[in-house]
Amino acid sequence: MKKRSNYLLVILLALSFLLGVGYAVVNSISLTVTGTASAVTEDLDVYFTSTTSGSNAKVTANAVAGSLTASINVSDLTLNETVTATYNVENNETDVAALLSQESLTNSNTEHFTVSATIDNSGYVCTNKSKTTKVTVTVKMIKTPVESSDSSANITLKLKAEPKDATTVSSTYCS
């Protein structure tokens, strides 16, 4: 009897899933830049011009162009006489309007003199020097001084200029 040979076929499969020989799926990525920005801080570019005027020869009003101070000198007032001094304010900003308001008004001799101030254009000072705003100081002697110490008064008017968004200022004031 012929011997039957049995063959066992053993197959070993080694599967390697090392995919170094393949390639990985590459995902898109984002590069990000973060940060902050800020503007320079500057004073509002609003100032007196050199143009001033007085109601008569008894008043001298002075201002230096580009400055923040002006002066007034009144002499030889008579009882109940009122004089005025007018100053011009302009705004050199390109996109920021200014709103003038009276911050304080001091008068060292209120018994004999009254002092008041008005600002035209409702206080708005338009951009690009397109339109000046007038500030008028009015002085009146209300009582005849007896003493020499009563014959004069020191006055100080302080104005505040606030920045305002030019786009919100009515064309009535700035056109």
Add this chain to the structure above:
Amino acid sequence: MQTKNSIKLVIILSLVLFLGVGYAVVNSISLSVTGNVGAGSENLKVHFTGTPKVSNASKVTATSTAGTLTANVTVNNLALNETVTATYYVTNNEKDVGAFITKDAITNSNPDYYEITTSVKESSVLCPQNAFTNEVTVSIKLKKTPITTADNSANISVKFNAEPTTYRTTDCPAYTQ
């Protein structure tokens, strides 16, 4: 007696033949291997490199760390209508995958007063193996004078997208191990 032996021999031979024929019939079989093969997933190896440059060092500070995906910019004391820039360098550290760099989202917390724009210098593929760099620029402009403190600053965030792509070998240096 001889006839009996002959018959036995025939029977034996027949059995041998039968067994031989039975043993020779072998059917084909199939061996099969089944399963799933998948590639791994990785992020594109594109990142910032080098030292950023700025248009005005007195007003702009730009920083980035090589090998990272984030950078920073700080701008101070901008004047009305002034524009400053910060430029960052980007490189591709892949072995054999190119990258397209494009502009993506811009976030600006104060668009009424600040204008933010971005640009990418090269529109062509960024070659792998750090062979080249591309430049991404952030521009910042003050377009309106702030009045209040709240309006005076802006927080900004800009994104650039890096997308994998193939490339022509004529456009990039040859791949090396």
